[in-house]
Amino acid sequence: AQKITQTQPGMFVQEKEAVTLDCTYDTSDQSYGLFWYKQPSSGEMIFLIYQGSYDEQNATEGRYSLNFQKARKSANLVISASQLGDSAMYFCAMRDDTGRRALTFGSGTRLQVQP
Amino acid sequence: EAGVVQSPRYKIIEKKQPVAFWCNPISGHNTLYWYLQNLGQGPELLIRYENEEAVDDSQLPKDRFSAERLKGVDSTLKIQPAELGDSAVYLCASSRGQGQPRGTDTQYFGPGTRLTVL
Numbered sequence: 001a002q003k004i005t006q007t008q009p010g011m012f013v014q015e016k017e018a019v020t021l022d023c024t025y026d027t028s029d030q031s032y033g034l035f036w037y038k039q040p041s042s043g044e045m046i047f048l049i050y051q052g053s054y055d056e057q058n059a060t061e062g063r064y065s066l067n068f069q070k071a072r073k074s075a076n077l078v079i080s081a082s083q084l085g086d087s088a089m090y091f092c093a094m095r096d097d098t099g100r101r102a103l104t105f106g107s108g109t110r111l112q113v114q115p
Numbered sequence: 116e117a118g119v120v121q122s123p124r125y126k127i128i129e130k131k132q133p134v135a136f137w138c139n140p141i142s143g144h145n146t147l148y149w150y151l152q153n154l155g156q157g158p159e160l161l162i163r164y165e166n167e168e169a170v171d172d173s174q175l176p177k178d179r180f181s182a183e184r185l186k187g188v189d190s191t192l193k194i195q196p197a198e199l200g201d202s203a204v205y206l207c208a209s210s211r212g213q214g215q216p217r218g219t220d221t222q223y224f225g226p227g228t229r230l231t232v233l
Contacts, residue, residue, distance in 0.1 A: 004157075035222075037224070043227045044226045045224035047222070047224075050221060101220070102160035102171065105156075105158050107157055108156075108157055
């Protein structure tokens, strides 16, 4: 069974600073994908970034980067140059590539960006 | 490209009443998912469709929940009768489907339907 753990229920960051949101995972699968989604107060889950288990380089998408440490089973999200619009819930999720293909989500981290 | 469309956005009903949610996936996406999100938690899968076929409904409470995806496009999720504990957000997502190279089968979500059962 897969499990995602996000240990930070809430985080504060000053505008323009960088912030790291933690995510650890547990799986016995060899092939899997790791995702980060943003959920603003409007409720929609917005896809941010993806990392494959076989990818050797960390994924980057604009201001988002994923710090993937396979041996430690961690997939932390780094947001650079925080903006007020980054205030939202952030969910880490995992998908096994061969089985159910459903996403297993963590409990989320609420990020608040302060001016 | 239009995103995943869901309706209604909000629904308030009395317990024991029926309720239905509708989802229109992104054009060309063969796989459709229904997730349940309780307050303060991450979403959990209820059912996954590959085209018209429900390939994973192991987490769907079949005594009161049902779903269909006619013609492999739109989908409807129904609850009958609703219970107080069904109050939650129901999210629909879609992806291109199996057969895609690893990393390209990203799931894209709709805005969700927030259900309140009184």
